[in-house]
Amino acid sequence: MNGWNVLTIVQILFFGMGAYYFFTRVQKKQLKGEFSPAENTRQLEELDGMRQQKLTVPLAEQTRPKDLAEIIGQEKAIKALRAALCGPNPQHILIYGPPGVGKTAAARLILEEAKEKEGSPFSEKAKFVEIDATTLQFDERNIADPLMGSVHDPIYQGAGVFGQMGVPQPRPGAICEANGGVLFIDEIGELHPVQMNKLLKVLEDRIARFQSSYYNRENKNIPPYIHEMFQKGIPADFRLIGATTRNPADIPPALRSRCTEIFFEGLDEKAVEQIARNSLNRGGFPYEEGLSKKIACYARGGRDTVNIVQSLTSLAAMEGNRKITFADMEWVAETGRYQPILRRKVSKKAQIGVVNGMAVQGGGGGALLAIEATVLKAEKGLLTVTGIVEEEEIKGRQRSSRRKSNARSSAENVLTVLEKYGFKKDEYQVHINFPGGTPVDGPSAGVAMFLAVYSAFTGAAVDGEIALTGEIGLRGQVLPVGGVSDKLAAAMEAGVQRAFIPKENWRDAFTKLSISVEPLENVDELLEKIFRKGENNGYVDESGILTAQEGNSW
Numbered sequence: 238m239n240g241w242n243v244l245t246i247v248q249i250l251f252f253g254m255g256a257y258y259f260f261t262r263v264q265k266k267q268l269k270g271e272f273s274p275a276e277n278t279r280q281l282e283e284l285d286g287m288r289q290q291k292l293t294v295p296l297a298e299q300t301r302p303k304d305l306a307e308i309i310g311q312e313k314a315i316k317a318l319r320a321a322l323c324g325p326n327p328q329h330i331l332i333y334g335p336p337g338v339g340k341t342a343a344a345r346l347i348l349e350e351a352k353e354k355e356g357s358p359f360s361e362k363a364k365f366v367e368i369d370a371t372t373l374q375f376d377e378r379n380i381a382d383p384l385m386g387s388v389h390d391p392i393y394q395g396a397g398v399f400g401q402m403g404v405p406q407p408r409p410g411a412i413c414e415a416n417g418g419v420l421f422i423d424e425i426g427e428l429h430p431v432q433m434n435k436l437l438k439v440l441e442d443r444i445a446r447f448q449s450s451y452y453n454r455e456n457k458n459i460p461p462y463i464h465e466m467f468q469k470g471i472p473a474d475f476r477l478i479g480a481t482t483r484n485p486a487d488i489p490p491a492l493r494s495r496c497t498e499i500f501f502e503g504l505d506e507k508a509v510e511q512i513a514r515n516s517l518n519r520g521g522f523p524y525e526e527g528l529s530k531k532i533a534c535y536a537r538g539g540r541d542t543v544n545i546v547q548s549l550t551s552l553a554a555m556e557g558n559r560k561i562t563f564a565d566m567e568w569v570a571e572t573g574r575y576q577p578i579l580r581r582k583v584s585k586k587a588q589i590g591v592v593n594g595m596a597v598q599g600g601g602g603g604a605l606l607a608i609e610a611t612v613l614k615a616e617k618g619l620l621t622v623t624g625i626v627e628e629e630e631i632k633g634r635q636r637s638s639r640r641k642s643n644a645r646s647s648a649e650n651v652l653t654v655l656e657k658y659g660f661k662k663d664e665y666q667v668h669i670n671f672p673g674g675t676p677v678d679g680p681s682a683g684v685a686m687f688l689a690v691y692s693a694f695t696g697a698a699v700d701g702e703i704a705l706t707g708e709i710g711l712r713g714q715v716l717p718v719g720g721v722s723d724k725l726a727a728a729m730e731a732g733v734q735r736a737f738i739p740k741e742n743w744r745d746a747f748t749k750l751s752i753s754v755e756p757l758e759n760v761d762e763l764l765e766k767i768f769r770k771g772e773n774n775g776y777v778d779e780s781g782i783l784t785a786q787e788g789n790s791w
């Protein structure tokens with residue numbers, strides 16, 4: 238062997254050792270997922286720096302109820318929640334209700350209370366796992382599903398050393414994290430139908446199952462725990478609490494049938510005032526007397542209230558920690574685009590040609606509207622509808638929209654239906670008025686308009702403590718409308734004693750309300766229910782021009 242050959246062999250050996258060192262080092266790094274120590278220290282320092290930068294706790298967080306007793310105005314719903322979750326056999330639960338009225342706050346607190354109860358299957362460590370269905374994107378490739386979990390197949394980027402070894406890795410989702418506790422899904426009605434079906438299956442099986450075309454029982458590279466995950470699944474034994482602002486009819490029956498349904502009500506004025514007072518007191522600034530009442534004129538629920546109080550306290554703090562005034566509330570309402578809430582109280586007096594209609598307000602929530610009508614004998618028929626805003630822009634907090642009223646065409650239907658009761662369109666001037674310039678959703682005011690004109694036409698006075706909603710068909714049918722729960726809440730707050738709603742909107746839950754709610758199929762039924770026979774509710778007499786003059790005094 239000559240000198241050249243020895244040198245070559247030495248060079249090859251050195252190169253080989255260098256390559257071996259390099260590859261084993263890289264492989265070790267990948268196996269351990271290790272970074273360089275300096276990089277690791279730098280990243281940790283950065284995270285620590287971020288943790289040091291704390292802002293003060295927002296008032297919304299400070300005022301979050303810490304106890305179920307701090308949730309105002311939902312006593313019945315909370316009792317039902319306790320009954321469903323705090324016993325030895327907790328149920329799955331669906332909570333319905335308008336936004337910001339305490340559904341999430343109550344769900345967060347109920348598990349803690351359940352844990353304290355003797356015989357509860359929830360252990361001290363039972364977790365409350367919260368997920369918002371509006372932020373869950375459905376991924377049909379199932380690469381990332383925070384709710385159900387997913388499998389990282391070896392081909393995917395980031396599969397790491399398991400990827401090189403051809404091992405698929407199950408990644409448990411929220412259903413497994415909640416095992417032994419509560420899974421709370423906010424806005425559950427927004428779940429993609431495929432996710433909803435998978436969730437229903439998990440509620441039955443109480444196991445999360447994983448599949449992958451890369452999984453092979455014979456693959457010796459696959460660690461035993463991953464074999465077990467594929468073959469036996471991962472436990473997902475939890476109680477579901479779903480919350481939704483939708484109507485029960487919009488929720489899949491298969492989910493409803495597996496859950497106890499609980500209804501949170503819209504908050505009335507008194508409840509909002511109480512929440513405002515509690516928040517103002519926690520805010521720590523002096524405030525003008527009666528301010529909580531003023532806040533209740535604008536806030537539609539608990540969240541609105543807390544947000545308004547937060548703006549008020551920020552303003553007072555910015556201007557030298559001064560007292561919070563009514564003028565500040567006006568400013569917050571103006572800049573925050575809070576619409577004043579219509580809160581009419583009904584009159585106990587029976588009046589001719591005046592009726593309470595139940596409506597839905599632009600920004601959400603129900604409202605009670607007065608509808609007045611006059612009927613005058615004339616040479617020629619005429620219909621006038623006033624007080625409605627034909628088209629208006631509703632500037633909501635999140636979006637603006639234009640709304641066109643079609644109250645007039647609904648009023649035309651009313652006159653046609655009235656022909657059955659002796660009224661002749663060509664012989665009367667009818668004037669229907671919605672005092673207050675409120676945007677009116679025409680069709681749903683149909684039955685109320687009918688009653689107002691009928692009353693003016695016949696001279697039969699209508700009880701001031703009744704209210705109505707429903708679209709009217711040309712044959713006098715009472716047709717279904719939206720927002721009935723909100724409308725009933727507003728009616729109760731206004732002092733209504735009897736509310737008439739379309740039969741198709743009827744729910745058994747309405748029997749539990751503090752007022753009488755009566756379903757209607759047609760307007761004949763309505764007339765029979767509210768007028769006694771023989772009273773002045775027949776047809777107009779020959780000489781008579783019957784008007785609602787008496788009714789104009791309200």
Ligand SMILES: Nc1ncnc2c1ncn2[C@@H]1O[C@H](COP(=O)(O)OP(=O)(O)OP(=O)(O)O)[C@@H](O)[C@H]1O
Binds near residue numbers: 337
């Ligand atoms: N009934 C209430 N009593 C006391 N505080 C309330 C009430 N309702 C709401 N709040 C306040 O508003 C905040 C938001 O309410 P929460 O998140 O519980 O509403 P939600 O009904 O779940 O609304 P969403 O449907 O929009 O999720 C609460 O943290 C609390 O500070």
